[in-house]
Amino acid sequence: MDMKEQDQNETKYYNKKNPIIKETMKVHCEICNVDVKYFKVHEKSNKHQRNINNLLLNPNYFEPKKPHCEYCNINVFNLKIHKKSFKHLKKICTFKGCKDGMNNKMFKQYQYNEIKPIDPKKFIEDMSTEIKSKIESQDWKNLKAALSIQVEFYKELPHEIKKTTGWFNSGEMIRITNDSEIQNILNQMINIIVEKIDNYTCEGSGWIINKLLDFEIKLVEYKPLKASSYIQLPLKYQNPKFRLINIQNKDNECFKWCIARSDCLDENHPHRISKRVKHESLKYNWKGIEFPTELKHISKFENNNNISVNVYGLDEKLEIYPLRITKLKKDKHVDLLLISHDENNHYVLMKELSPFINKTHNGKSFTCSYCLHSFSKKELLDNHEPNCMIHSPVRMELADGPVEFRNYYKQIKHPFVIYADFECTLKKIHTTKPDPTDSYTINLQEHIPNSFCCYTKCDEKDEHSKLEIYEGSDSPKKFADYLISEINRIYKLMKWNEDMIMSEKDKLNYKNAEICFVCEKPFTKENYKVRDHNHLTGEFRGSAHTK
Incomplete structure (x- = not known):
């Protein structure tokens, strides 16, 4: 056996005996910044050759590019770590102060203003370190937390730029039992606030975030049961x-x-x-x-x-x-x-659980643990509970007595119905290009009314039906004027009372009637029977209560 074979056998034995050392016996390539087992094979690879060419063309090719913080205007090694620093927090907002309540014990409200970012989600995420520190610094054993942010919106109108402000909070205060769950609760609060801002439709849609005005961290101490x-x-x-x-x-x-x-x-x-x-x-x-x-x-x-x-x-x-x-x-x-x-x-x-809910029910019942509503069959409860458990537990408040329909006058059909529709010209809106890094809404077209059609339908007498069509740039004003005049016309028609027309069959039905044809309840001495008829046609409708 020559020396070469002996070295190979010793190496094989050594690697089998120490598999960990086998893995570490690799050569490091400085150009590709990787550890390779067979360096000669790696030298011939496309990746290695490509990196050599890039290095010859640009000596600084392998220098790491530092991320840039736009608010601090500096390059940093790690942007995520930098955003958690006190230096960064001082740049993106100003600590306004802290409000205390109940002798500085039960309530604290930390306030911030002069906020530079305009994306609420990014801002609150950057503030997560500050929020955590405020929560962890409290001496309270048990606390609840909530976040609020004030946002200024703007909307481009044909002749002006309209602005408005609104407060958005994270909903009801959330209980924090230990520090490990703070981040999950913060993510939950951020999602609630962002969803509320996205759904903001005060005085119509189309609002764009202009800036963030104020931010508040609310902490409350509570005594658990x-x-x-x-x-x-x-x-x-x-x-x-x-x-x-x-x-x-x-x-x-x-x-x-x-x-x-x-x-x-x-x-x-x-x-x-x-x-x-x-x-x-x-x-x-x-x-x-x-x-x-x-x-x-x-x-x-x-x-x-x-x-x-x-x-x-x-x-x-x-x-x-x-x-x-x-x-x-x-x-x-x-x-x-x-x-x-x-x-x-x-x-x-x-x-x-059921005896607490069904105090007057003698049969078997099945109660939902979440809303405390009872069901007569277990199958109904099994279908209900998976949907109910998604929401916060609450007790259903039921009426004291049986629920019944009382708005009987709504059962009688209206004699007049007005149908209306507008036609509009679509005018293209020219706006500046939005910042893709921030939340925004693009308004593409403006609807300019140019005409309307209004049809009044009378089911009782078609001679009172009317159709109106108007074209012009002032169609909204003309429509409002026409609607007022049409209401006055209908009001005068409704004031007219035709004499009642009753056939022999109608008279017999009235004589034999024992219940009201509207509410289907019997007549009494106090609420006795009367004839009801259509005032426009004079047709007899039925026997009704006097009240």
Whole structure:
């Protein structure tokens, strides 16, 4: 065996024994900036030859091009990192101040103005570092946040440029439970604000963003609900029909005992913490769950275990409403009722939700966990719940009594109907070319009215129908004048009252009538029977109430 074969065998053995070293035994090409295994093969490649030619033509070809920040007017190595810097934030806006509320404790509103960017989405994204720092700097354990921005719009009209302003917010304040979810919540707020701005149609469409005026970060401290030791149920819900299990615990772990009790409902004295309940509680992972348990910690419990939990509360009228609804209902599901007394709260296990909703219904019903609406069949609930869970949980407010139709006069057909239509000349609009980096709307044509057609139709007597056609540049004004004159003509016709014409059959129908032909309700002494007829034709229509 010669020396060459011996080296090859040693190399093969060495590479098999140390595969990691095998990967690192590569040659680096400075021109292409890559690591290659076979350098001679790489030298002959098209990529390597092309890079050599580019380097000969331009010695600075491989120098990295630094991105440019238009607001700071400098080139930077990393534009994303630069936009998060304090230097960049000082250039794009000015911190106006901070408003406090409730002795500087419960509310803070950070205000910014002199905003340079005109794209709201880009501006708020650049402000994300500032927003995060304001949220993280608070001493509050629990807070809610919202964003607001004031935008100035303009619209090009034939003889002027019209301007208007509007405030756009991120909707209801969103609860922030930990720092890791701040970015996702910010993205959600940005999408809501941008959608509201895009849909802005005050005084018509065609508005273009001119500039951003003000920006606000609103933070509010809130005290979350958490449950602890035993509280007696309100007298109203001590009735067994509500199927509530109120655990009589002396510690702060009522949440744990309710979950464990849901696995052993067949025991006598279910309100007691038995050995079996304690045994069932060991099946669950309680890591990271504090006692007394706050509502926000229930999501962590759901993630640790294959279970879903809904929590309901009682309002001032002791009516049930959703406090916390799970995002995904699992096979193992538990409903809890949170009751309060003074400053103490307590979880109660709900065996069923339907008794709280259907207090007068005797049959079986199926209740939606999200809107608390009941269905007579489970199939109807299964079809309803996937659509309902998309929206925020809310209790449906129903009418106190049966809903009935009362606007009976709207059932009688109008004798006159006016149909109108305009024709317009399309005039091309000449505007400046918009900035492609910003949001904009292009107005292509202006509609200039040149004529109208108006037709008044009378179903009762066609002789009162009328057609009007007008052509001219002043057609909008002429149309308004014609409409006023036509309304006056119809008003005079409606004031006329033809004598009633009744056949022998009509007289017999009136004599035998017991209910009103309009509302279909019986006649009474106070609301007695009268003859109703068409005032334009005199035709008898039927027997009606006097009122």
